[in-house]
Amino acid sequence: MAESVCRSLRDGALEGELAPTLTIKDSLASPFGFNVFSHILVQLSSQIVAGKSQSQGIMIVALSRSPSSYIDLLKTSGVDVESSKKWIHILDCYTDPLGWKDKRRKSGDITDPSNQILSSYKTVKDVNKLFSVICDLGRGLVGESKSRFCVAIDSLSELLRHSSVQSVASLLSNLRSHEQISCIFGLLHSDLHEERAVAVVEYTSSMVASVDPFHHSVDGQGSYLGNSSRQNLTKGKFNVRCKRRNGRVRVTCEEFRVEPSGISFAPVSSVDGAAVAVAGLIPKVQFNLQLSEKERVDRSRVVLPFEHQGNGKPIQIYDGRRSLEDSKNEATPISGGKKEDSGRGEIIYYRDSDDEMLDSDEDPDDDLDI
Amino acid sequence: MEQQGLDLMDQALGFHSNKAQQQPWPLSGRFVLVEDCVDTSGAFVLHHILKRSFTSHPSSAVIFLAFANPINHYDRVLRKLGCNLASQRDTGRFFFLDMLMLQCPVEGEPNHDGLAAVFEKIERVISELSPENKKFVTVIIDDISCLELAANGSSNDAIDFLHYCYTLTSENDYALVALNHRDIYSDGERSTFKLEIEYLADILVKVDPLATGLAKDVHGQVMVLNKETQKQHGISSIKVHNFHFKIKENNTEYFYAGSRT
Numbered sequence: 214m215a216e217s218v219c220r221s222l223r224d225g226a227l228e229g230e231l232a233p234t235l236t237i238k239d240s241l242a243s244p245f246g247f248n249v250f251s252h253i254l255v256q257l258s259s260q261i262v263a264g265k266s267q268s269q270g271i272m273i274v275a276l277s278r279s280p281s282s283y284i285d286l287l288k289t290s291g292v293d294v295e296s297s298k299k300w301i302h303i304l305d306c307y308t309d310p311l312g313w314k315d316k317r318r319k320s321g322d323i324t325d326p327s328n329q330i331l332s333s334y335k336t337v338k339d340v341n342k343l344f345s346v347i348c349d350l351g352r353g354l355v356g357e358s359k360s361r362f363c364v365a366i367d368s369l370s371e372l373l374r375h376s377s378v379q380s381v382a383s384l385l386s387n388l389r390s391h392e393q394i395s396c397i398f399g400l401l402h403s404d405l406h407e408e409r410a411v412a413v414v415e416y417t418s419s420m421v422a423s424v425d426p427f428h429h430s431v432d433g434q435g436s437y438l439g440n441s442s443r444q445n446l447t448k449g450k451f452n453v454r455c456k457r458r459n460g461r462v463r464v465t466c467e468e469f470r471v472e473p474s475g476i477s478f479a480p481v482s483s484v485d486g487a488a489v490a491v492a493g494l495i496p497k498v499q500f501n502l503q504l505s506e507k508e509r510v511d512r513s514r515v516v517l518p519f520e521h522q523g524n525g526k527p528i529q530i531y532d533g534r535r536s537l538e539d540s541k542n543e544a545t546p547i548s549g550g551k552k553e554d555s556g557r558g559e560i561i562y563y564r565d566s567d568d569e570m571l572d573s574d575e576d577p578d579d580d581l582d583i
Numbered sequence: 584m585e586q587q588g589l590d591l592m593d594q595a596l597g598f599h600s601n602k603a604q605q606q607p608w609p610l611s612g613r614f615v616l617v618e619d620c621v622d623t624s625g626a627f628v629l630h631h632i633l634k635r636s637f638t639s640h641p642s643s644a645v646i647f648l649a650f651a652n653p654i655n656h657y658d659r660v661l662r663k664l665g666c667n668l669a670s671q672r673d674t675g676r677f678f679f680l681d682m683l684m685l686q687c688p689v690e691g692e693p694n695h696d697g698l699a700a701v702f703e704k705i706e707r708v709i710s711e712l713s714p715e716n717k718k719f720v721t722v723i724i725d726d727i728s729c730l731e732l733a734a735n736g737s738s739n740d741a742i743d744f745l746h747y748c749y750t751l752t753s754e755n756d757y758a759l760v761a762l763n764h765r766d767i768y769s770d771g772e773r774s775t776f777k778l779e780i781e782y783l784a785d786i787l788v789k790v791d792p793l794a795t796g797l798a799k800d801v802h803g804q805v806m807v808l809n810k811e812t813q814k815q816h817g818i819s820s821i822k823v824h825n826f827h828f829k830i831k832e833n834n835t836e837y838f839y840a841g842s843r844t
Contacts, residue, residue: 241778241781241782244782244818245817245818246817247817247818248816248817248818250817251816251817252816278753279750279753279754281753282753286816307750308750308754309747309750310743310746311699311743313699313702313703313747314702314706314747374739374742374779402778402782404775404778405775405778405779405782406775446820446821446823447820447821471817471818471819471820472819472820473811473816473819473820474816475816476816476817
């Protein structure tokens with residue numbers, strides 16, 4: 214549930230425990246991961262400003278969107294970005310991640326003193342330095358005391374592109390273990406990486422939220438927006454897997470809809486009903502794959518051959534050529550000679566041709582009268 | 584503004600027929616990715632946008648990064664479409680950066696300065712633009728596969744370069760248009776490169792051959808995916824347009840499937 218995810222992030226980390234970490238996972242089949250990321254960012258920010266969350270500040274590591282777009286997002290959502298008490302800082306890894314711009318000036322990473330909210334970061338391949346910069350800036354945001362801040366990474370995929378899986382995993386682990394970090398959330402495009410890399414990020418997270426298409430494309434390929442069905446263009450499924458402290462895993466599923474004002478979540482509609490997960494896997498075909506009640510009853514009544522009926526009667530092996538009643542009345546063995554020893558389930562087989570002497574001159578078919 | 588009817592491609596790209604609604608350059612701040620394949624070339628879409636950028640607004644400028652063809656090729660093609668590139672160049676509205684001979688330094692050398700130097704060149708051209716031409720700048724890259732070749736096959740460097748070009752759209756509201764050959768990246772490992780760029784794109788124009796095979800009157804089909812993005816919140820809605828096209832001597836015709844007898 215999106216609400217419970219936001220609550221977990223708001224409540225933050227217990228003393229001595231790792232910070233809750235959310236990975237939002239999407240793909241081109243349903244590319245709305247950023248909508249979820251912005252939604253959570255706005256929710257958490259409002260709670261920080263209102264003083265209702267454990268964290269007192271938020272660090273946004275902006276890799277795939279410009280810092281100004283985040284400031285606009287928060288302003289249009291009614292969150293006070295310019296309040297006197299500083300609560301937000303944006304690390305700009307978007308504008309010049311590799312230091313290509315303004316080479317003439319040869320400026321390094323700078324914190325513009327005139328702009329309290331923004332710092333630019335130009336060596337995005339150096340993940341260790343990124344970790345220390347995040348910690349220093351975060352400490353500067355909330356102070357040295359027991360106050361905590363949260364970290365939002367808008368593209369774990371960009372980080373994985375610039376550095377190795379191990380570096381990113383250790384960055385996440387180090388952030389989770391930091392005593393001043395309350396919670397972490399980031400966005401990952403699952404179709405851009407090997408399964409191994411996605412699995413590593415999922416393992417380091419306590420919550421994984423998948424943004425999936427409403428209808429999976431029939432051929433199973435990750436084509437852009439599935440098969441571009443109408444519903445996939447604005448709706449989808451939001452599946453969340455949470456790891457609890459006691460080891461239990463909780464899985465929930467919701468529907469989401471994207472609108473100009475943002476994203477909204479709703480329980481799965483009753484049309485899909487109980488078989489939500491299964492329904493997505495059953496292909497849409499012309500014939501009925503389900504059983505009706507009568508069909509189910511009939512199926513349970515079918516006597517399977519070679520199966521012990523367990524009703525105390527002698528075992529009748531149904532050879533398919535006659536009904537069960539007829540074979541009960543049969544006294545003599547039929548040609549081909551099967552005999553059943555009732556009670557022990559033994560088959561004694563007498564071959565007719567064993568009685569005859571083999572004579573190579575004779576054609577065994579001579580006595581046929583056709 | 585030139586009075587001309589809008590065809591299906593224009594409408595799909597976001598040009599509105601109602602002049603009051605129309606922005607001076609609807610592609611401002613957007614990245615248009617054109618994907619084609621061997622069977623059907625998508626270069627005609629680039630030519631269409633190139634011509635449109637000159638006719639739509641008097642103060643627009645185009646920076647053309649050519650990795651695939653020399654200027655004479657584009658000159659001939661655009662002349663057939665009724666556009667004189669030489670005169671646009673003379674008036675400071677068309678900048679042709681010939682990248683055909685570009686070969687980036689090999690890995691192991693001190694720096695991967697190759698594409699960084701190209702980006703610096705683009706920045707220099709932009710800074711030297713006259714103020715009135717600076718308002719609606721379009722950067723066109725033909726094409727991404729050749730760009731990757733120039734980067735010695737380093738798809739990471741190519742994506743870094745595209746990212747930097749993309750920052751031009753968000754910071755200065757410029758338009759970015761690029762052509763990519765989809766079928767080069769159709770197998771497992773290489774497909775990530777294509778997907779990375781598709782994530783960046785605001786408008787995706789997919790050019791395919793007809794599913795039914797070659798035809799005399801229809802040269803292929805186009806699907807345009809236009810992400811209406813509230814840049815802050817993310818994608819708010821996606822409009823899909825499907826139509827066919829026929830490339831003629833002096834223009835390209837666009838029409839709905841089945842509307843041609």
